[in-house]
Amino acid sequence: MDWIERDRIAPGVENMLGVNLGLRPGERVLVVTDVLAPERWPQYRSGELEEILRRSYLARMVAEVAAEVFPGNRVDFHAFEATCQPGKEPPAGAAARFRETDVLVAIVSFSLSHTAAREEACRAGVRVASMPRFVPEMFYPGGPMAVDYKAIAAETEVVAGWLTTANTATVRSPDGTDIRFSLAHRQGLRDNGLYVTPGSWGNLPAGEAYIAPVEESAEGRIVVRRGWFPGLQKEDLTLSFRQGEVVEVTGGGEVGQRLAAFLGLTGTEGRARRHLAELGVGTNPNARRTDIVLEAEKIRGTIHLAIGDNSHMGGRNAADFHQDYVIPQAELILDGVTRMKDGKLTA
Numbered sequence: 001m002d003w004i005e006r007d008r009i010a011p012g013v014e015n016m017l018g019v020n021l022g023l024r025p026g027e028r029v030l031v032v033t034d035v036l037a038p039e040r041w042p043q044y045r046s047g048e049l050e051e052i053l054r055r056s057y058l059a060r061m062v063a064e065v066a067a068e069v070f071p072g073n074r075v076d077f078h079a080f081e082a083t084c085q086p087g088k089e090p091p092a093g094a095a096a097r098f099r100e101t102d103v104l105v106a107i108v109s110f111s112l113s114h115t116a117a118r119e120e121a122c123r124a125g126v127r128v129a130s131m132p133r134f135v136p137e138m139f140y141p142g143g144p145m146a147v148d149y150k151a152i153a154a155e156t157e158v159v160a161g162w163l164t165t166a167n168t169a170t171v172r173s174p175d176g177t178d179i180r181f182s183l184a185h186r187q188g189l190r191d192n193g194l195y196v197t198p199g200s201w202g203n204l205p206a207g208e209a210y211i212a213p214v215e216e217s218a219e220g221r222i223v224v225r226r227g228w229f230p231g232l233q234k235e236d237l238t239l240s241f242r243q244g245e246v247v248e249v250t251g252g253g254e255v256g257q258r259l260a261a262f263l264g265l266t267g268t269e270g271r272a273r274r275h276l277a278e279l280g281v282g283t284n285p286n287a288r289r290t291d292i293v294l295e296a297e298k299i300r301g302t303i304h305l306a307i308g309d310n311s312h313m314g315g316r317n318a319a320d321f322h323q324d325y326v327i328p329q330a331e332l333i334l335d336g337v338t339r340m341k342d343g344k345l346t347a
Contacts, residue, residue, distance in 0.1 A: 207284025
């Protein structure tokens with residue numbers, strides 16, 4: 001794994017703050033990252049540790065570059081103890097820091113997107129770029145950050161409109177995904193990468209329209225292709241749904257075994273984590289990488305389906321977990337109308 005070339009990320013950092021976040025003179029910027037407590041280190045392989053450490057180093061470098069490029073702004077850096085679980089609340093002290101800035105850049109290994117801490121920061125007027133598992137190469141020329149975000153915004157708006165007006169959705173794929181659920185009275189949302197108004201937020205890299213399915217409505221299965229999820233290299237992973245929640249996890253090797261245990265399929269303890277939480281449609285033409293969900297879910301022509309929390313995106317299922325699974329070459333049918341076929345959007 002290469003270390004980080006400062007000169008190659010600098011233009012991307014400047015563009016992110018100036019274009020994506022609309023930074024104005026005198027505003028405060030807070031760059032945050034999560035670091036593993038010493039007792040957590042034995043739980044991770046050396047390669048995983050290197051990725052986490054590299055990401056934290058990147059966050060520190062982004063703060064330094066931002067301070068140099070925008071000398072008229074105050075730029076701070078804050079590291080907090082990693083939760084080791086996407087969607088789990090960060091320490092209270094960190095959450096308080098999130099609310100005490102104008103712009104928050106979260107380059108973390110465990111997502112903060114679906115947390116009360118992120119939501120409360122937005123309520124306080126903070127503009128938030130949530131960047132879980134971000135890597136330096138995403139800043140490079142030709143990468144998913146180096147795109148025309150105004151063009152992405154236009155297409156994302158159209159797709160979000162389809163989702164808003166639909167009552168039912170079906171997603172299928174050549175790998176075996178075949179799942180149906182209701183979208184009735186739910187609002188299609190857009191993550192277009194432009195967070196320039198107070199309280200706005202989204203992922204970077206961006207490019208997706210998304211919606212919270214109606215709880216208890218999902219029936220069918222999601223099949224995650226090997227190579228399209230971290231650690232899923234040898235066999236596909238299948239999640240079977242009944243009445244809106246996962247009832248069985250098969251395949252996926254060690255990834256599948258850990259997920260089944262975490263969801264507590266034999267009891268009720270992890271039940272909130274099992275609900276189908278999100279339908280998303282990727283709209284970023286420069287997104288290509290399949291092994292980092294942050295980028296994979298933005299690949300134009302993919303569908304992603306998530307389980308766990310959706311209470312921060314218009315749903316009513318609150319959980320300490322949110323995980324997306326990306327479906328390539330997907331077919332999306334809304335109210336009987338095919339809106340995507342073989343990974344291509346239709347009119």
